Amino acid sequence: MIEPRLASGVMISAIKRMAEAQGDFATVLKKGDAISGAILLIGQIRGANPRLFERYPSFDGRSGWQLLDFTGQNDSSVTDYWQKRRSNDPDLWVLELDVVSAARLDGLLAALN
Template identity: 55%
Template sequence: MTEPRLTSQFRISALQRLTEADGGFATLLHKGDPTSGVILLVGHIRGGNPVLFERYPALDGSLTWHRITQSLVGDETEITKYWKTRTQRDPDLWVLELDVASIERLDGLLATDA
């Protein structure tokens, strides 16, 4: 028997609310498939140093957040180009941008959605 999973739209909504409840900002950059779209997350610390994350399945079947290529870290232009190219190839993809006060807060948000 398979375990029920939360929809992508539910996860996006939860991340937005948790971020805003903690004093951060959340912006939906691209709306994907409400049920099963892949989620890319652009994380900012106080408006700078963008980092790109994507959720991948782990060996045990759970989903965990992984940083996408180190070469994109801190380069807003390249990160934007990356996610726009991905959404052209996969229109079901969600792209969410979070701006929080510290890396610890960002890590905490990602841990709650693992």
């Protein structure tokens, strides 16, 4: 049985509202398909050390966030990556979060699984 899933636009809106409710910053860098666009999330802690996450469906029908490894890379590597992905997938959403701590970022992602 296929589980219904939340539309991408609704998920983006929920992430933004949850972040902003805690005093954090969230902005959509690129809009994708409102219904089924993939979501790429750039999470930063106080404007530094960007971590890149992508929302992936699992075999049980649920979705989760997967951390993409950019260890030792600079900020421009993250930007180059999402811009290249976006050029290949115009339905891709790119969202940037700037939060106060890694724990808060992890909490936001966990709440949205």
